[in-house]
Amino acid sequence: MNNIKELDKKYVLPTYARADVEFVSGNNARLVDANGKEYIDFTSGIAVCSVGHANKRVNDAICKQISNITHISNLYYTAPQARAAQKIVEASGYDMKCFFGNSGAEANEGAIKIARKFGEKDGEVKRYKIITLEHSFHGRTITTVKATGQASMHNYFGPFPDGFVYADNIAQIESLIDDHTCAVMVELVQGEGGVQPLDKKAVQDLAKLLKSKNILLMIDEVQTGVYRTGKFLASNLYEIEPDVVTLAKGLGGGVPIGVVMTKLKEVFSPGDHGSTFGGNYLSATAACEVIDILSELDVSGELTESIEYFDSEVENFYEAHKGIFTSKVGIGMMCGLRVKDADTLAKVISNARDEGVMVLKAGKNTLRLLPALTITKEEIDEGFNSLNRAVASL
Ligand SMILES: *Cc1c(COP(=O)(O)O)cnc(C)c1O
Numbered sequence: 001m002n003n004i005k006e007l008d009k010k011y012v013l014p015t016y017a018r019a020d021v022e023f024v025s026g027n028n029a030r031l032v033d034a035n036g037k038e039y040i041d042f043t044s045g046i047a048v049c050s051v052g053h054a055n056k057r058v059n060d061a062i063c064k065q066i067s068n069i070t071h072i073s074n075l076y077y078t079a080p081q082a083r084a085a086q087k088i089v090e091a092s093g094y095d096m097k098c099f100f101g102n103s104g105a106e107a108n109e110g111a112i113k114i115a116r117k118f119g120e121k122d123g124e125v126k127r128y129k130i131i132t133l134e135h136s137f138h139g140r141t142i143t144t145v146k147a148t149g150q151a152s153m154h155n156y157f158g159p160f161p162d163g164f165v166y167a168d169n170i171a172q173i174e175s176l177i178d179d180h181t182c183a184v185m186v187e188l189v190q191g192e193g194g195v196q197p198l199d200k201k202a203v204q205d206l207a208k209l210l211k212s213k214n215i216l217l218m219i220d221e222v223q224t225g226v227y228r229t230g231k232f233l234a235s236n237l238y239e240i241e242p243d244v245v246t247l248a249k250g251l252g253g254g255v256p257i258g259v260v261m262t263k264l265k266e267v268f269s270p271g272d273h274g275s276t277f278g279g280n281y282l283s284a285t286a287a288c289e290v291i292d293i294l295s296e297l298d299v300s301g302e303l304t305e306s307i308e309y310f311d312s313e314v315e316n317f318y319e320a321h322k323g324i325f326t327s328k329v330g331i332g333m334m335c336g337l338r339v340k341d342a343d344t345l346a347k348v349i350s351n352a353r354d355e356g357v358m359v360l361k362a363g364k365n366t367l368r369l370l371p372a373l374t375i376t377k378e379e380i381d382e383g384f385n386s387l388n389r390a391v392a393s394l
Contacts, residue, residue: 028055038356048250051290062282062289066282078281080279081281083284085279091295094261101260101275104220104246107258107260108222112144113273114244115244119180129164130181131181135196136220137193138220146164163180181215183243184217185244186219187224222258225246234331245260247259247261253286253287256277257284257286310335317337317384341365349367352386356386
């Protein structure tokens, strides 16, 4: 461990404030560190390991695939990519087509390019403005960092691409629309911003308004997508029909993948967009298997059962520690507990690690829990026993 820490400090750029732990193996919601200590994982790699660590079905599928071929390029047909697109579109229930990239930011870049191409008009007003929300998070590229409604992330790196407008809340969006607006991009549950769900009725009203003005509704489902909220997409739960949806985190079960999908099937022509790695045999095979596993759990009712059990345990934990937590937020397996202050939250997170359970922070003062969707009752119970000890020792 010391050696790895030293190597990391010497050779890796310090963009992360790393916790002092190195994991070496995992199994579903269990992790083992380099000292052999065991943990319950309530983070699933920030909503990435949706089917748990070392999932046998995903591992078998990717091993079988890569023993034949891992990558060719998007100049040729790739069977797992076509199949993954079919599974994603069918699971969404929307009449859309997919483009494959490698990350959430890249998926959102694709969405922004779709919006800008859609807003392009020869001889008339070019529409280019995209409205996003305060406290949103859309990625770390120059464009998606500018799309992100957090001023603290715009301190350096300029000049930025023009045309992003921030609404304080969903109700303010209408007043910010002008002749140049081509799209609105939102997360239905703000993840990094603090596990904050938007109001369903307000989102449905927004969808109607945008439709009447021919403005695209783009939903960033990088964190909420792939059954995280209990439905394949949070937009299914909100009962809206977006024009553009982006996915990434949970889709590949740990293999990097990002997708932008849209109703605007004709928006791009060959050459308008592309990716070297996007949707290759490895990542697309992983996505196919992840969707199969989770859709089976969905159909059998086990996913709903796990979500309900996890939620009831979050509720019990919250009720038992009301001096520390001020409210409970979130949907499905995307849970947040607001902590009375940021210092207490930092202590909860480090105590939790000492007690053997991994949890996350969101926003300034939210404890965030994003377990694998395959987490078992035993793992949930163990995790909350550890969390109770972590909070008791504050
Ligand atoms: C994590 C996240 C992103 C960025 O994804 P990367 O894969 O890190 O580029 C974008 N949007 C949302 C909502 C996210 O949670």
